[in-house]
Each structure stands twice: as structure tokens, then as C-alpha cells.
Amino acid sequence: MSGSRDDLAAVQALYAQYARHLDDNALQAWFELFADECEYRVVPRENVEQGLPLALIDCTNRRMLADRIVSLKEANFFNVHYSRHILSSITLLADAGSDIVSEADYTAFQTDQEGVTRIFSVGRYQASMRREDGRLKLTRMTVVADTYGIRTLLAIPI
Amino acid sequence: MDTKTHLVWPKADFSRIPFKAYVDPHVYALERERIFRGPVWSYLALEIELPAPNDFKVVEVGDLPVIVTRNAAGEISALLNRCAHRGTLLCRAERGNAPSHTCVYHQWRYDLDGRLLSIPFSRGINGKGGLPPDFDRDAIRLQRMRVAVYRGVIFGTFSDETEPLEAFLGSAVLGELDRLFHKPIRLLGYQRQRIAGNWKLYCDNARDPNHGGLLHMFHATFGLSRNSLKGGARLDPKGRHNISYSMIGKDDVAAKESGYASTQKVYQADFQLRDSAVLKYKPEYPDDVSLVVMSLFPNVVFQQIMNSLCTRQIRLRGAGEFELYWTYFGYADDSPEMLEHRLLQGNLVGPGGYVSMEDGEAVEIVHRAISIQPGAFAIVEIGGKGPILDSDTLVTEVPIRGFWSYYHEVMELDRSEDAS
Numbered sequence: 001m002s003g004s005r006d007d008l009a010a011v012q013a014l015y016a017q018y019a020r021h022l023d024d025n026a027l028q029a030w031f032e033l034f035a036d037e038c039e040y041r042v043v044p045r046e047n048v049e050q051g052l053p054l055a056l057i058d059c060t061n062r063r064m065l066a067d068r069i070v071s072l073k074e075a076n077f078f079n080v081h082y083s084r085h086i087l088s089s090i091t092l093l094a095d096a097g098s099d100i101v102s103e104a105d106y107t108a109f110q111t112d113q114e115g116v117t118r119i120f121s122v123g124r125y126q127a128s129m130r131r132e133d134g135r136l137k138l139t140r141m142t143v144v145a146d147t148y149g150i151r152t153l154l155a156i157p158i
Numbered sequence: 159m160d161t162k163t164h165l166v167w168p169k170a171d172f173s174r175i176p177f178k179a180y181v182d183p184h185v186y187a188l189e190r191e192r193i194f195r196g197p198v199w200s201y202l203a204l205e206i207e208l209p210a211p212n213d214f215k216v217v218e219v220g221d222l223p224v225i226v227t228r229n230a231a232g233e234i235s236a237l238l239n240r241c242a243h244r245g246t247l248l249c250r251a252e253r254g255n256a257p258s259h260t261c262v263y264h265q266w267r268y269d270l271d272g273r274l275l276s277i278p279f280s281r282g283i284n285g286k287g288g289l290p291p292d293f294d295r296d297a298i299r300l301q302r303m304r305v306a307v308y309r310g311v312i313f314g315t316f317s318d319e320t321e322p323l324e325a326f327l328g329s330a331v332l333g334e335l336d337r338l339f340h341k342p343i344r345l346l347g348y349q350r351q352r353i354a355g356n357w358k359l360y361c362d363n364a365r366d367p368n369h370g371g372l373l374h375m376f377h378a379t380f381g382l383s384r385n386s387l388k389g390g391a392r393l394d395p396k397g398r399h400n401i402s403y404s405m406i407g408k409d410d411v412a413a414k415e416s417g418y419a420s421t422q423k424v425y426q427a428d429f430q431l432r433d434s435a436v437l438k439y440k441p442e443y444p445d446d447v448s449l450v451v452m453s454l455f456p457n458v459v460f461q462q463i464m465n466s467l468c469t470r471q472i473r474l475r476g477a478g479e480f481e482l483y484w485t486y487f488g489y490a491d492d493s494p495e496m497l498e499h500r501l502l503q504g505n506l507v508g509p510g511g512y513v514s515m516e517d518g519e520a521v522e523i524v525h526r527a528i529s530i531q532p533g534a535f536a537i538v539e540i541g542g543k544g545p546i547l548d549s550d551t552l553v554t555e556v557p558i559r560g561f562w563s564y565y566h567e568v569m570e571l572d573r574s575e576d577a578s
Binding site: 044047053055057058059063064067068074075076077078079149150151152153154155 | 345351353354376435502518
């Protein structure tokens with residue numbers, strides 16, 4: 001893979017689905033964008049820059065990611081809100097074997113029940129993707145959050 | 159005290175808390191002076207964060223910015239981060255290594271003990287300008303905190319009146335610090351959370367074992383810390399510090415079934431995680447205690463939630479907002495598997511943690527609702543009224559009364575007669 005136009009279109013489409021599912025609170029559909037072997041992490045930028053390994057959310061396999069979604073649905077309380085993700089600068093990086101490696105910048109807004117919107121998080125997606133059954137799936141998504149001062153709490157994935 | 163900050167305490171045992179104490183800006187101003195510059199030891203940082211000479215880190219004591227640094231001799235010093243000249247924030251970097259600190263505004267330079275080293279153009283140019291001949295450079299020094307270190311934990315105080323650290327903490331707290339820091343630690347990272355509520359609502363939260371298995375339904379659902387577990391809360395003699403603890407696997411089944419009977423979707427007997435590694439406790443202390451939340455007056459919580467270890471520093475941002483600054487650590491001799499396990503259990507706590515995310519929301523919805531009627535009172539009677547004592551059950555909020563009892567003392571508030 002060397003960043004062909006087809007790959008770029010497929011990657012853009014995957015990011016668009018990713019954002020759309022989160023914004024529609026369709027967490028199960030969002031989960032289906034991940035491959036059988038996958039990782040999902042949200043990491044504070046300050047930890048990355050200091051070489052510290054701690055994450056905010058750290059799902060090291062697909063079962064843990066499924067557990068996160070079940071817990072949000074069944075066990076956790078969190079602030080009622082809409083999410084809106086805006087992506088830009090989607091970029092294909094160097095070839096990494098069979099995986100497509102890409103980055104994108106994101107802004108995630110939250111809108112409360114009174115219809116007031118605030119920036120919740122900005123940062124960068126670092127994603128690895130692979131074709132599985134003809135569809136591009138996420139094998140790894142690392143969300144590096146510039147906004148490591150989390151407003152209230154972090155429940156719904158970014 | 160002046161009438162602006164007058165607070166009414168209807169019960170001598172602090173089983174009623176005036177909402178005004180959480181929302182009033184005059185109370186906040188008084189807290190700055192009487193607590194954060196008063197006779198208490200505030201948590202600053204961990205020594206492991208400043209391993210080398212000249213390492214520094216900027217922290218906050220209440221809302222006062224403080225540079226914590228290690229001088230060339232290896233001693234820790236803590237300086238108010240404000241240039242003595244015109245009051246500029248002296249050190250703008252959050253962390254780093256520097257043998258001296260120079261103000262960007264007029265380049266006054268200080269050593270790591272706060273002494274003024276140099277002022278540019280102090281003699282002026284060609285005999286004109288510069289400092290007056292009687293300018294006393296030695297009299298100018300950054301405000302310093304007294305610093306004390308226990309088991310690698312750095313505390314500081316602005317007051318000369320503060321009792322020695324070990325007396326302030328008391329034997330129960332010292333015992334917990336001995337347990338938690340029984341061998342060298344390793345820094346794993348930070349998490350930060352901004353909460354739109356008063357800082358004392360979080361102090362209450364950390365002294366409220368009863369909420370653990372009710373607000374944090376993940377706890378209850380997956381059996382991590384149900385209120386029916388064996389556990390309790392211990393206090394220092396003044397009630398200001400609290401050690402809440404519980405023991406996993408020591409669950410009272412009958413108490414669990416009846417206790418959770420009236421709750422909504424809290425407890426589901428057949429609910430299981432697909433990957434339960436996050437819930438596995440690997441014992442590493444000579445006891446059965448799997449959860450300790452130790453909150454020290456005024457600004458820190460020490461946590462052992464299974465194998466997830468951290469400090470939580472409370473940093474104030476006015477009466478209606480605070481930052482929680484979480485510093486996670488493991489032990490220096492952790493195996494790669496243990497390190498991985500600790501990082502995995504980072505999922506449990508912090509702003510995105512399975513068993514802690516709700517605290518941010520809880521504090522905010524309390525703050526929002528009490529702001530509209532600050533003349534009313536919170537009720538604190540779970541676990542009993544009257545004397546403020548240790549509890550051997552998790553169904554208690556007595557430690558909250560301990561906090562307020564000492565708050566009242568250190569704030570020098572007038573207590574009204576017990577109306578009951």
C-alpha cells in the first residue's frame with residue numbers, strides 16, 4: 001500500500017462512519033468497525049510526550065471493547081449529551097505490512113440537554129486498518145487527546 | 159469572623175452542612191487564607207517526579223501556584239510561583255530541569271531556595287537609572303513553604319504554626335502510607351479531570367463509602383465493591399483524614415440481596431465481563447484489603463483500587479470549579495506482566511474509569527442544585543449521629559462529618575447552639 005487514491009477514499013469512508021456512529025450514539029455499529037483483533041486507546045498527550053504509558057481508556061482486545069460498551073449501556077451514569085465529531089487532515093502514512101496506517105485530526109463537541117455546545121476534546125487519531133472480508137476494519141485506534149484535562153468525565157468513546 | 163461568611167450549623171455533630179459553605183465566594187476567599195495558607199500540610203507531589211537535582215514541577219496548593227523543586231544538594235524546596243518584583247508567574251513551564259528560575263518580564267533570576275540572584279541593569283546605564291543604592295537584594299526572596307517528606311510523598315505548608323507532619327497525619331494515615339509506599343515506586347502517568355463544582359463536594363465524595371456501591375454501578379454490578387463487602391472507614395483523632403477500605407471476596411450474600419432490593423439496575427446477578435482481567439486482584443500486601451481510598455485534609459486522596467495505585471490532587475479554580483490531578487504509579491520492581499496489569503486497571507479509575515467517572519457528574523449536579531437554594535442544608539446521618547468515630551461498615555458517611563468538624567475548627571467559624 002502506498003497511499004493510492006482508492007485507499008485514501010476507503011480510509012476517508014471508514015473515518016466518516018466512525019464519526020457518524022459515535023454522533024448517532026450507535027455504539028454497537030461503531031464497535032463493528034473494529035477487526036477481530038483490535039485495540040482502542042485514549043491517551044493524554046502529556047503522557048505520550050513524557051513517555052509515560054498510562055491511558056485514559058485502554059482496551060487491548062475486542063472483548064474489552066465490547067465490555068466497555070456494555071458497561072456504558074448497563075452500569076455507568078454519565079452526562080446526557082449529543083456528540084459531534086469533525087475530522088480533518090486525513091493522511092495516509094507509510095506502508096506497515098498489510099495494514100494501512102493513517103492519521104487524522106479530530107474535534108469532538110458535546111451538546112447538553114439545553115442545546116448548548118462546548119468543545120469536549122481535540123486531538124489526533126492514529127489508526128491502523130486492514131481489509132477483512134472485503135471491508136476495511138480498524139485493527140488499532142489510538143486517540144491522542146490534546147484535551148487531557150477532561151471536562152466532567154469521559155464515558156462515550158472519542 | 160465577618161458577617162459575609164457567616165455559616166449556620168444547626169447540629170453540633172455536623173450532621174447538617176450549610177449549602178452556602180460550598181457556593182459562597184466569601185467562604186472561598188476565607189478558605190484561601192485559613193486553609194491553604196493555614197496550619198495544615200498540603201500534598202505537593204511525589205519525590206519520584208523529581209528524580210534529579212534541578213528537576214522541577216509546578217503544582218497548586220488550593221489555587222496558589224507552587225514550584226516544587228530539588229536543589230543541587232538533593233533537598234526538596236517549594237516556592238510560591240510568583241516573581242517578587244511585579245508578581246509575574248515566574249516559572250511558565252509545567253515541569254523541567256533548571257538550576258535557577260528567571261522571570262520573563264524583567265529577567266529577575268532566583269535560585270532554587272528562592273534567593274534573588276540577579277537583576278539586569280541594576281546599576282543603570284552611565285550612572286542613570288537602575289536600582290537605588292539602598293536596595294536590599296537579600297531581603298527579597300520568593301515565598302517558601304515549609305516542606306516535609308514522608309515515604310517519598312512531599313507535603314508543604316505556608317504556616318509557621320503547623321504541627322509536625324507526622325503528628326498532623328496521625329498513626330493510622332502513616333500506617334497506610336507505609337503500606338502503599340513500602341518499596342520504591344515508578345511513575346506511570348497522569349490523568350486530569352475538570353469538574354464544575356466546589357472542591358469540598360469532592361472531599362465529601364471521597365469520605366462517603368456508602369456511595370461507592372450505589373453511584374458507581376459498575377462496582378456493584380461486577381462485585382468489585384458492593385456495599386455488602388467487609389470494610390469500613392477509619393479516621394484520625396480529629397476526624398479530618400479518612401481511610402475507607404474494603405475486602406474483595408468477603409461479601410455478605412444475604413445483605414447484598416436485601417440491600418440492593420430497592421435500587422434501579424444496580425445489581426444484576428448474571429452480569430459478567432467478557433474479559434475479566436480488569437477485575438482480577440493480584441494481592442501485593444500482607445492483608446486482604448483490596449480497596450483503600452484515603453483522603454487527607456485538605457487536598458489529596460491516595461488510592462489502592464485493586465492494583466491501580468495513584469494520588470489525586472485537588473486543585474481549586476474558584477468556588478465553582480476544581481481540577482483533579484491523578485498521578486499513577488506502580489512499583490519499581492514490577493514485572494512486565496504486573497506493569498501491564500496495573501495499566502489495564504487504569505481503566506477502572508480516573509475521568510474515564512468504570513468505577514469513578516460518575517463522581518464528576520455527581521459533584522456537578524449537586525453543585526448546580528445547591529446553588530439555587532444556598533440557605534438549605536445537606537443531611538449526613540448514615541452511619542449514625544453524635545460522636546465522630548470509626549465505622550466497620552461501608553454503609554456510612556460519618557467521615558464527612560469528620561471533615562466538616564475539622565473544617566469548622568481550622569476556619570475558625572462560630573458554631574451556633576445545637577437546635578436539636
